[in-house]
Amino acid sequence: MERQRRIPEATVARLPVYLRTLLEVQTDGVTTISSERLAELAGVNAAKVRKDLSYLGSFGTRGVGYDVDHLLVQMSRELGLTRDWPVAIVGVGNLGAALANYGGFGDRGFPVAALIDADPTKVGTTFGGHTIRHLDDLPALVDELGIAIGIIATPAAGAQEVADRLVAAGVTSILNFAPAVVTVPAQATLRKVDLALELQVLSFYGQRDSIGSSLREELGVTAEAKNSAV
Amino acid sequence: MERQRRIPEATVARLPVYLRTLLEVQTDGVTTISSERLAELAGVNAAKVRKDLSYLGSFGTRGVGYDVDHLLVQMSRELGLTRDWPVAIVGVGNLGAALANYGGFGDRGFPVAALIDADPTKVGTTFGGHTIRHLDDLPALVDELGIAIGIIATPAAGAQEVADRLVAAGVTSILNFAPAVVTVPAQATLRKVDLALELQVLSFYGQRDSIGSSLREELGVTAEAKNSAV
DNA sequence: CCGACCTTGTTCTCTTGTTCACAAAGTGCC
DNA sequence: GGCACTTTGTGAACAAGAGAACAAGGTCGG
Missing domain, CATH: 3.40.50.720 (NAD(P)-binding Rossmann-like Domain)
Structure with a gap:
């Protein structure tokens, strides 16, 4: 996928989560991380992590994983975080x-x-x-x-x-x-x-829950759908 | 689409926006609204509005539009806003x-x-x-x-x-x-x-902008993608 | 130097969401 | 009462995203 430059919106929104996660493991002294582990810490699917990172023209090492420092540099650059934004x-x-x-x-x-x-x-x-x-x-x-x-x-x-x-x-x-x-x-x-919007969405799903879990499946309210904002 | 009960996640997230918009036009004395007008005020596509409202089992009137009061009642009920949530x-x-x-x-x-x-x-x-x-x-x-x-x-x-x-x-x-x-x-x-995440996403697109608009089209950064969170 | 093992990068499929386009349905003028 | 007009509701095409699966590529022990 040689250094492709169209980064999907959904990926852009996840990069900051990876960034934060990587900063955390970096302070713990971790130098290498697998997509599996990063996915677990970031709360997403491992395949998604690999796909997202591949947009950075990333250089993971097969059999090993990703170099944390290198990933942080690439990601910061991509997000434009190498300087302050007043x-x-x-x-x-x-x-x-x-x-x-x-x-x-x-x-x-x-x-x-x-x-x-x-x-x-x-x-x-x-x-x-x-x-x-x-x-x-x-x-x-x-x-x-x-x-x-x-x-x-x-x-x-x-x-x-x-x-x-x-x-x-x-x-x-x-x-x-x-x-x-x-x-x-x-x-x-x-x-x-939109804070009120978030609460109203919670209200929607919360109300659904209170009609009893036996009905929930039938109504099609799944855990995935409910948590998709995270 | 007789009163179908599986409301897509994306629709749920838009209902509060419609709700707010309808409350505004209601105070202006508007009693009927078309999908076109509601779409304009809510900043979305008119077809999307109609499809979203149809999930409420909605009763718009062809040739006329939707009754604002009725829509507000239906929507509040669906969102569980007929009571307070501490x-x-x-x-x-x-x-x-x-x-x-x-x-x-x-x-x-x-x-x-x-x-x-x-x-x-x-x-x-x-x-x-x-x-x-x-x-x-x-x-x-x-x-x-x-x-x-x-x-x-x-x-x-x-x-x-x-x-x-x-x-x-x-x-x-x-x-x-x-x-x-x-x-x-x-x-x-x-x-x-996630406030920091929002700023970091803005940083990403802001950085892109500063490389010159002539390049932007080529890079595939479109206005839609950039504004999709809205 | 070889082979077992591990993890990435990518393709493919499935699901979800968006938009267009149009038939169906109702209104109101004449 | 009929006809032109408006607007809904929805089918279908299209686009974006998620996730499974697997081949390619690289490591490391022996």
């Missing part, structure tokens, strides 16, 4: 503030570089080491700080406008937490995290 | 605290009924109107409060144990925010929200 959080309400405080971003190469809000009473105040800037300053901030990713944490009503402004300012990667449908032009990439 | 948040760190404060859950029928932590210095303190309880109290809390859904907001290291304890206490719906692979028995439903 993030701007737009909307410093409950959720935005929480995300700003959440250390998990900076640790993983996504430093929070700016907090942005449209509310004049918030602009100028300091939060978690950042002075909140006005949405109108967005283009300047993108230039100054090299913002690569925008996180929308506004109420639903403002989400589309924020997305439009982010794109206009040159930010082409957007993560939307607002419970609203947002569209962006083709050159931009948008992903969403 | 939620327990396990892990009151940065993220857990944020989720506890986030009003979006209670509003949508998922009241936060308990905050749980394993840290003795946190147990007994009050946060957002809730006294933080110890993880050991979980079974009692499930019985007392009818906890239906558990949210894991602990560090990665503790996630699996919390999941095990939730399942043991009778909670079969789990939403995992911890950056760790968690597995549950088949009778339980697990979904995950």
Whole structure:
């Protein structure tokens, strides 16, 4: 399959899981790992692991497995994690503030570089080491700080406008937490995290469960289907 | 398709989006909606909308469209949203605290009924109107409060144990925010929200974009693939 | 140097999901 | 009451993804 360059969407979404898993085993001193073992740790099928890794033009060694360090280098490069990507959080309400405080971003190469809000009473105040800037300053901030990713944490009503402004300012990667449908032009990439949606999906399957397991098979609700998001 | 009862996973994940959209148009006084219009508002294909709704045993009216109220009733029932589902948040760190404060859950029928932590210095303190309880109290809390859904907001290291304890206490719906692979028995439903993963996926496509749009077509990175998570 | 053993890379098949296209069904004007 | 028009419901083609299975390739003991 010599270094093929079209990586399927589903594979891209699994690479970060492999990456995290490999980092863990690396700190345990493991230097080589088989697809079987990696699959077990990552919670997926071994054949899938091998197929996914083969897209990286991977060099596993038959009979042995994959070199952990080498795999980490390849994967980091493929995911573009060899550099930091500064993030701007737009909307410093409950959720935005929480995300700003959440250390998990900076640790993983996504430093929070700016907090942005449209509310004049918030602009100028300091939060978690950042002075909140006005949405109108967005283009300047993108230039100054090299913002690569925008996180929308506004109420639903403002989400589309924020997305439009982010794109206009040159930010082409957007993560939307607002419970609203947002569209962006083709050159931009948008992903969403919808907390209420997740709970509602759980509600669907949870309700099904409570009608009794004897019926479940008949209704066709299988364990695989229920857990497919993981 | 007379009232068929196997609803595909992909459809289940879209029902909440339709639901939200319908609630919006309902407040605008709209009583009837076509699949075309609903598709536009929900950001999906019209044929997909019709097929999804047909799984509800839906009664649209040809030549007219769907009755908004009726659709909302059917959909709420199907998703199990005719009652509240009390939620327990396990892990009151940065993220857990944020989720506890986030009003979006209670509003949508998922009241936060308990905050749980394993840290003795946190147990007994009050946060957002809730006294933080110890993880050991979980079974009692499930019985007392009818906890239906558990949210894991602990560090990665503790996630699996919390999941095990939730399942043991009778909670079969789990939403995992911890950056760790968690597995549950088949009778339980697990979904995950992985913030770092989302950013890493954005990084992948963002990096691709920066090599120039002329190459993009050749590399096969299409707008559809990039936006498929939305 | 050879053979037993192990693990990868890849092909093939099956399942799931998406989209098109069109017949069926109902509305409302004339 | 009939006809033109609209929109649904669904069959069928197509695309994407998952997983089983196996040949190819490499290791390591003897």
